[in-house]
Amino acid sequence: MSDYKDIAEKLRARLDDLLQRAEVIEDDLRHPLDADWEEQAVDLADDEALEGVDTVLRDEIHQIRLALLRIENGTYGTCAICGEEISRERLEARPIATRCINCA
Ligand SMILES: [Zn+2]
Numbered sequence: 001m002s003d004y005k006d007i008a009e010k011l012r013a014r015l016d017d018l019l020q021r022a023e024v025i026e027d028d029l030r031h032p033l034d035a036d037w038e039e040q041a042v043d044l045a046d047d048e049a050l051e052g053v054d055t056v057l058r059d060e061i062h063q064i065r066l067a068l069l070r071i072e073n074g075t076y077g078t079c080a081i082c083g084e085e086i087s088r089e090r091l092e093a094r095p096i097a098t099r100c101i102n103c104a
Helices: 005-030 037-073 088-093
Strands: none
Touching: 005 037
16 A cells, blocks of 8 residues: 555645635635725725635635545545556646546
């Protein structure tokens, strides 16, 4: 069985980073709207952009949690399509990969 400890560490570090960024964005979304109309329009546009980022962030956070779960239960590194082992090289380049290079 392969040892994915280093990849798990990398994933956890990345997860911490993403969670921190997600928190900053949520704080930003909660701030009250500016009284000035023009400012409000700008604020809303900003918030929409932030919500988009938030979705991407949430998605990646979700993917990383699943990857960590797979490392824990021993299914990590196995292609979800053909069941072959995913190459170490590919996992290091893309730790959240669930498919081998042939099935990707
Ligand atoms: Zn495959």
